[in-house]
Amino acid sequence: MSLTVVGSIAFDSVRTPFGERERMLGGSAVHFALAASFFTDVHVVGPVGDDFGEKHTEMLESRGIDTSAIERVEGGQTFFWRGHYGHDLNVAHTDDTQLGVFADFQPKLNDAAAQADVLFLGNIQPDLQRQVRAQCGSARFAALDSMNLWIDTARDSLVAAIGEVDCVILNDAEIRMLTGEPNLARAAKAVMAMGPRIVVAKQGEYGAALFTEDGFFGLPGIPLEDVRDPTGAGDSFAGGFLGYLDGHGSELTTAELRRAMAYGTVVASFNVERFGTERVRELTAAEIEERFRELLAITRFEERPIELRA
Amino acid sequence: MSLTVVGSIAFDSVRTPFGERERMLGGSAVHFALAASFFTDVHVVGPVGDDFGEKHTEMLESRGIDTSAIERVEGGQTFFWRGHYGHDLNVAHTDDTQLGVFADFQPKLNDAAAQADVLFLGNIQPDLQRQVRAQCGSARFAALDSMNLWIDTARDSLVAAIGEVDCVILNDAEIRMLTGEPNLARAAKAVMAMGPRIVVAKQGEYGAALFTEDGFFGLPGIPLEDVRDPTGAGDSFAGGFLGYLDGHGSELTTAELRRAMAYGTVVASFNVERFGTERVRELTAAEIEERFRELLAITRFEERPIELRA
Numbered sequence: 001m002s003l004t005v006v007g008s009i010a011f012d013s014v015r016t017p018f019g020e021r022e023r024m025l026g027g028s029a030v031h032f033a034l035a036a037s038f039f040t041d042v043h044v045v046g047p048v049g050d051d052f053g054e055k056h057t058e059m060l061e062s063r064g065i066d067t068s069a070i071e072r073v074e075g076g077q078t079f080f081w082r083g084h085y086g087h088d089l090n091v092a093h094t095d096d097t098q099l100g101v102f103a104d105f106q107p108k109l110n111d112a113a114a115q116a117d118v119l120f121l122g123n124i125q126p127d128l129q130r131q132v133r134a135q136c137g138s139a140r141f142a143a144l145d146s147m148n149l150w151i152d153t154a155r156d157s158l159v160a161a162i163g164e165v166d167c168v169i170l171n172d173a174e175i176r177m178l179t180g181e182p183n184l185a186r187a188a189k190a191v192m193a194m195g196p197r198i199v200v201a202k203q204g205e206y207g208a209a210l211f212t213e214d215g216f217f218g219l220p221g222i223p224l225e226d227v228r229d230p231t232g233a234g235d236s237f238a239g240g241f242l243g244y245l246d247g248h249g250s251e252l253t254t255a256e257l258r259r260a261m262a263y264g265t266v267v268a269s270f271n272v273e274r275f276g277t278e279r280v281r282e283l284t285a286a287e288i289e290e291r292f293r294e295l296l297a298i299t300r301f302e303e304r305p306i307e308l309r310a
Numbered sequence: 311m312s313l314t315v316v317g318s319i320a321f322d323s324v325r326t327p328f329g330e331r332e333r334m335l336g337g338s339a340v341h342f343a344l345a346a347s348f349f350t351d352v353h354v355v356g357p358v359g360d361d362f363g364e365k366h367t368e369m370l371e372s373r374g375i376d377t378s379a380i381e382r383v384e385g386g387q388t389f390f391w392r393g394h395y396g397h398d399l400n401v402a403h404t405d406d407t408q409l410g411v412f413a414d415f416q417p418k419l420n421d422a423a424a425q426a427d428v429l430f431l432g433n434i435q436p437d438l439q440r441q442v443r444a445q446c447g448s449a450r451f452a453a454l455d456s457m458n459l460w461i462d463t464a465r466d467s468l469v470a471a472i473g474e475v476d477c478v479i480l481n482d483a484e485i486r487m488l489t490g491e492p493n494l495a496r497a498a499k500a501v502m503a504m505g506p507r508i509v510v511a512k513q514g515e516y517g518a519a520l521f522t523e524d525g526f527f528g529l530p531g532i533p534l535e536d537v538r539d540p541t542g543a544g545d546s547f548a549g550g551f552l553g554y555l556d557g558h559g560s561e562l563t564t565a566e567l568r569r570a571m572a573y574g575t576v577v578a579s580f581n582v583e584r585f586g587t588e589r590v591r592e593l594t595a596a597e598i599e600e601r602f603r604e605l606l607a608i609t610r611f612e613e614r615p616i617e618l619r620a
Contacts, residue, residue, distance in 0.1 A: 012582070038620070039618065040618075089492075097523060182398065184533065185533040194430075205494070206513060207516070207528070209533065211533075218517070218531070218609060219530065220517060220529065222525050223519070225496050244616075248614075248616045253614060256610035259613075259614060261611070285619070286620075288618055289618065291612065297525075298611060299524065299527075299529075299609055300568075301569055301571070303603065306557075306558045308348050308349065308595035309350075309374060309595070310348070310596050
């Protein structure tokens with residue numbers, strides 16, 4: 001029982017209407033790993049530069065995350081992203097991107113990372129995703145995220161990568177863009193036709209939707225009055241989702257997949273309440289359990305027999 | 311137990327990527343009334359011209375709808391809307407609007423309509439909504455819809471109208487626009503501060519959200535592979551919601567409000583499957599019951615105790 005994530009390890013400088021932060025530790029692999037660490041053993045794969053220090057390693061290790069597969073590039077600089085959000089927190093505006101050590105990243109998994117049961121290919125170039133998938137051949141379940149950039153510039157590679165995973169976790173707009181199909185239910189089917197048997201559509205504040213051969217499951221977002229920084233919400237969702245499946249739901253039944261969707265939603269809802277990893281890295285088990293029950297409560301309704309006028 | 315709706319009775323010419331229709335009977339009052347007619351007695355209030363014929367009356371009456379408060383203006387023309395949708399069916403593009411008899415509409419409720427228990431003020435000029443509210447003083451529950459046009463051009467009147475109802479049913483973007491508050495949970499509270507104790511945010515294909523003093527309830531949309539024409543979906547939702555509350559949920563408990571949300575979602579999901587009223591006017595009780603159970607099934611998940619790593 002262990003989970004490997006490959007993705008970006010980054011420093012993020014973020015401004016939103018609710019404040020700003022300089023050079024916070026972030027990136028898809030970091031947000032994912034913190035979220036998943038509540039559920040299972042996590043190995044992080046990704047490159048960092050000299051600016052990635054002891055305190056960053058310690059923060060991850062304090063959550064039990066294995067950092068031994070993080071690749072330190074001497075003389076290099078860690079991936080850097082500067083961005084801002086306006087009042088529509090669904091739209092990120094990129095102000096600066098410095099690839100740094102990511103420009104020449106060639107993933108090499110150590111044994112612990114390569115032997116994981118579950119693999120998450122965070123949003124990186126799809127050919128790199130395929131290299132990692134090949135190195136982690138014994139994983140019984142692999143999932144993938146991507147973005148509009150790769151749909152635009154590396155579609156064939158992305159479709160090949162999708163053909164090698166069991167599950168795709170994308171924003172609903174990306175699922176439409178990838179398939180050219182505006183209807184989400186049809187678009188999800190088109191993704192399944194590429195190989196995966198599970199498609200998760202992330203819908204931002206509206207929640208998330210699960211498509212499988214057996215049917216559909218929909219979850220609304222949890223209403224939050226304090227949303228400060230949505231950066232990393234999608235990766236936190238994926239971390240909660242796959243972390244639960246690796247740690248507790250390995251049979252992948254409908255019931256387990258639905259619970260995994262709920263845990264993903266719960267952890268993502270915490271992620272956005274503060275900047276970067278500030279909230280999730282201090283999260284407690286009791287808080288997760290409480291919000292899981294809140295999500296149950298706010299989605300529950302019951303049937304009562306009535307006579308309809310036909 | 312009866313429900314009065316005031317709103318537009320219209321002829322709609324609609325084009326979508328899936329076909330087009332000329333001069334279908336539509337309008338907010340018509341879509342609402344058809345949806346509500348499965349649950350309770352409905353009185354329709356609104357003006358029509360000479361082009362509104364016997365067959366239109368008969369269609370409404372075949373669903374048991376009382377048309378005696380429809381005002382026929384001799385020599386007048388019924389409200390006309392021409393519009394189209396692109397692949398994003400969430401956005402209606404208006405090509406032509408002819409107010410016709412609606413330009414000089416002064417609502418006059420007959421006794422049957424004025425004595426209703428529940429009142430729905432469809433999307434018309436807010437001063438007219440207030441006139442109807444005053445004429446229907448004995449209604450124990452009143453709800454209101456509106457649109458960006460009135461938020462822009464008649465905000466004070468709209469806020470006054472909102473202060474006179476128990477429930478507001480708006481698109482989430484309209485709730486944000488009305489309150490100037492980008493966070494939906496805060497925006498819903500701001501609407502409640504105007505008077506209503508219930509706020510329903512319609513979210514198109516993403517579903518709908520219910521805000522009350524007691525808390526929140528969220529429903530995802532039902533995934534549909536065949537969506538042909540979204541015109542009237544919001545009014546069908548409101549009709550199912552208020553029709554259920556009038557006919558079966560008059561105690562307005564949390565459980566009843568949630569069931570009402572589900573029936574609104576169900577009827578709206580049928581509405582969009584075909585053009586105009588084509589689908590809802592031929593709907594059966596069995597179809598509504600089946601889709602209600604489907605909505606229950608696709609939203610249900612269960613707790614299972616697990617040990618989180620804190």
